[in-house]
Amino acid sequence: MLNEQEKIGFYSLAHALAQSHQGISDEERNVLVASAKEMELTPPHVVLDVHAACATFLSNTSKRVAILELALLALVDDDYAAEEQIILNEVVSAFALSDSQVSRVMGLAEAILAQYRSGKRFIES
Numbered sequence: 001m002l003n004e005q006e007k008i009g010f011y012s013l014a015h016a017l018a019q020s021h022q023g024i025s026d027e028e029r030n031v032l033v034a035s036a037k038e039m040e041l042t043p044p045h046v047v048l049d050v051h052a053a054c055a056t057f058l059s060n061t062s063k064r065v066a067i068l069e070l071a072l073l074a075l076v077d078d079d080y081a082a083e084e085q086i087i088l089n090e091v092v093s094a095f096a097l098s099d100s101q102v103s104r105v106m107g108l109a110e111a112i113l114a115q116y117r118s119g120k121r122f123i124e125s
Contacts, residue, residue: 001065007041009056010066012048013091017073020083027077035069050087054094063095064105071109 002010014035018028036042048056057063070091074084092102 002039002062005056006058006062006066007039008046009048009053010039010069011036011041012053013050013066013070013087014073015047016050016053017070017084017087020087021079021081025077025079028073031073031076035073050090051094054091057095063097067091067095067097067105068108071105072112075106075109075113 014032018024018032024032057066067088070088074080074088097105
């Protein structure tokens with residue numbers, strides 16, 4: 001759902017978020033790899049800073065895609081660190097999202113992860 005510039009912007013934001021604290025966890029790495037594969041994106045040679053990456057998103061739809069995927073990345077390892085919160089807050093501010101939209105996206109991310117984990121447990125049992 002993202003254009004090429006937005007894909008680079010998303011990769012940059014995801015990279016910044018994942019590396020913001022104690023390195024990239026295995027769960028975060030899996031999400032990054034899956035996201036890049038889904039977007040048919042090879043990691044760009046240039047990683048944008050958070051401000052420049054946010055500026056690549058022009059439509060509300062692409063902003064919502066990005067924030068949902070970033071929320072999933074932040075929550076996937078059950079360690080929503082303060083450094084991740086800072087980056088997500090910068091993105092929320094740049095995207096001009098309301099508190100209710102942020103609450104909704106975090107709830108959606110938690111629900112998606114819960115369903116994924118439940119399905120995984122079912123398959124592996």
